[in-house]
Amino acid sequence: MSWLPPDDDDPYEQYDESLIRARPNPKANRPRSKQRPAHENAVVGRVVTVDRGRYLCLVDESGPDEREVISTRARELRTSAIVTGDQVDLVGDASGVEGSLARIVRIHERRTLLRRSADDTDAVERIIVANADQLLIVVAAANPEPRPRLVDRYLVAAFDAGIEPLLVMTKTDLADPAPFLAQFRGLELRVVTSRSDAPPVDELRAMLHDRTTVAVGHSGVGKSTLVNALVPDARRATGVVNAVTGRGRHTSSSTVSLRLSGGGWIIDTPGVRSFGLGHVDPDNILRSFGDLAEIGASCPRGCTHLPDAPDCELVERAAAGELGEFGAERLDSLQRLLTTLMTPSGRTGADTLRP
Ligand SMILES: Nc1nc2c(ncn2[C@@H]2O[C@H](COP(=O)(O)OP(=O)(O)OP(=O)(O)O)[C@@H](O)[C@H]2O)c(=O)[nH]1
Ligand SMILES: [Zn+2]
Numbered sequence: 001m002s003w004l005p006p007d008d009d010d011p012y013e014q015y016d017e018s019l020i021r022a023r024p025n026p027k028a029n030r031p032r033s034k035q036r037p038a039h040e041n042a043v044v045g046r047v048v049t050v051d052r053g054r055y056l057c058l059v060d061e062s063g064p065d066e067r068e069v070i071s072t073r074a075r076e077l078r079t080s081a082i083v084t085g086d087q088v089d090l091v092g093d094a095s096g097v098e099g100s101l102a103r104i105v106r107i108h109e110r111r112t113l114l115r116r117s118a119d120d121t122d123a124v125e126r127i128i129v130a131n132a133d134q135l136l137i138v139v140a141a142a143n144p145e146p147r148p149r150l151v152d153r154y155l156v157a158a159f160d161a162g163i164e165p166l167l168v169m170t171k172t173d174l175a176d177p178a179p180f181l182a183q184f185r186g187l188e189l190r191v192v193t194s195r196s197d198a199p200p201v202d203e204l205r206a207m208l209h210d211r212t213t214v215a216v217g218h219s220g221v222g223k224s225t226l227v228n229a230l231v232p233d234a235r236r237a238t239g240v241v242n243a244v245t246g247r248g249r250h251t252s253s254s255t256v257s258l259r260l261s262g263g264g265w266i267i268d269t270p271g272v273r274s275f276g277l278g279h280v281d282p283d284n285i286l287r288s289f290g291d292l293a294e295i296g297a298s299c300p301r302g303c304t305h306l307p308d309a310p311d312c313e314l315v316e317r318a319a320a321g322e323l324g325e326f327g328a329e330r331l332d333s334l335q336r337l338l339t340t341l342m343t344p345s346g347r348t349g350a351d352t353l354r355p
Pocket of ligand 2: 296299300303304305306309311312313314315
């Protein structure tokens, strides 16, 4: 396969990094250059897969000229993360014919950004997926045993990303999901139960219809089983990765986009091995605990909500048994996350989510 050399008369090539400044809002971190070439003939694509500096983009999605276009990125974007789910402007050969190579010259403003850090000690964020609408959190009723604090972490990540969480509990043939799920009753959290001999395909398809959903889950929870039930031709769909790598596997790719037949996307994250929250603003942790956030809002200013916090509404109400059946556990989970993320010595990363 021949990659096109950079365009010598491309005005972009003359730009250097000093012309690019980061925007202060981290949720919209698209770099801006002061002078931007118009690239009027650019076409818009959705980044479907990223692999070693090559981007597979879907152009004219669902239109008459829909095509997969392999792209590189313009030089001035070399320090910007371009991730699965990004909407990008493409120039160069965007025909999608074999051997062609387009070039990404712009990243559109992102609606949402799912991020992680390597672990809780690491404030450096890595973007996993852009523009997702939903986070599909997969946990098993048993084997492996569900851990409420892992779910809390996923919920913090979803809140931080600005995307809606959706909890799917698999393997309900092995254990009753009700006791575990009861802990999350106080949250505005949609919950679906599943078992592989009767997967809730219709219910989930309706929730996923026309939306972009990122699936996350600890290894062995049955995420692949579920995704395969939703996208029966998933095997074929992952073939798009092979088109980029030219190899028969996608080990280096951390995300895979799968298309739902009725419209919508599932983005699987098999390569995401950890889900550190080191980049998350501790103030956002309480906000992700929807059942506790309102009460915590009437705490004294600067309240840490930790067991020794003076006049903490949450601590006092929990002690008085006023936070409901699972109030103490919920507060404990909140406090553990706050402790891990706020105190440098507590940032051991031991609680890091490793799907
Ligand atoms: N009993 C039972 N077993 C299930 C169910 N769903 C999946 N399994 C089994 O659980 C095991 C793990 O399922 P996978 O779908 O591979 O799990 P995964 O989450 O994709 O795991 P990784 O591939 O490691 O990421 C397999 O042996 C499945 O057959 C279920 O609802 N009930
Ligand atoms: Zn408090």
